[in-house]
Amino acid sequence: MVSIDKIKVAASLLLVALGVTGFYLVPADQGIVRSLPVVLSLALAGFVLWFSNPGRAFVDYARDSIKEAQKVVFPTRKETWQMTGVVFLFVGVLSLFMWGVDSGLTWVFYDLILGRG
Incomplete structure (x- = not known):
């Protein structure tokens, strides 16, 4: 048997499809x-979903997500600059390492093995 919530979800999807068709x-x-x-179809679809169990579950999930987002502690300006400096330093060191490996492999293959130096 089809539940009333499935009918509401299907009706909201149909409303959105009709809105896109109207566009x-x-x-x-x-x-x-x-x-x-x-815009009207999205508003009507939201209204229909509001009164379904999946819609209420989504609203509860969104409220919980907002509460969790409010618990986030953002870094200070000083911490942000310090971490940015560490990232730039790491990228610089890694790029020098990769350049060294590339140059070393080029020397080994082209000069030593193939003799095309």
Whole structure:
């Protein structure tokens, strides 16, 4: 048996599809009027989903995500500059290492093995 929540989700998807279809049916020179079906269909689909269990679960998830995001401690300006300096230093050292390995392998293969020096 199909639950009422599945019907609500299907109806919201159908509303969004109708809105996109309406967008393409309106002539391209009608800027705001052309986007109106999409906006209305998204609003109606959100309204339909609001009263379904998956919609309420999503709202609860979004609220929990906002609470978790508020717990994030961002680094100070000094810490940010220090970490940026460490990253630049690491990139510089790694690029010198890679250049050394590339030059060494080029010397080994072209000068020693192939003799094309």
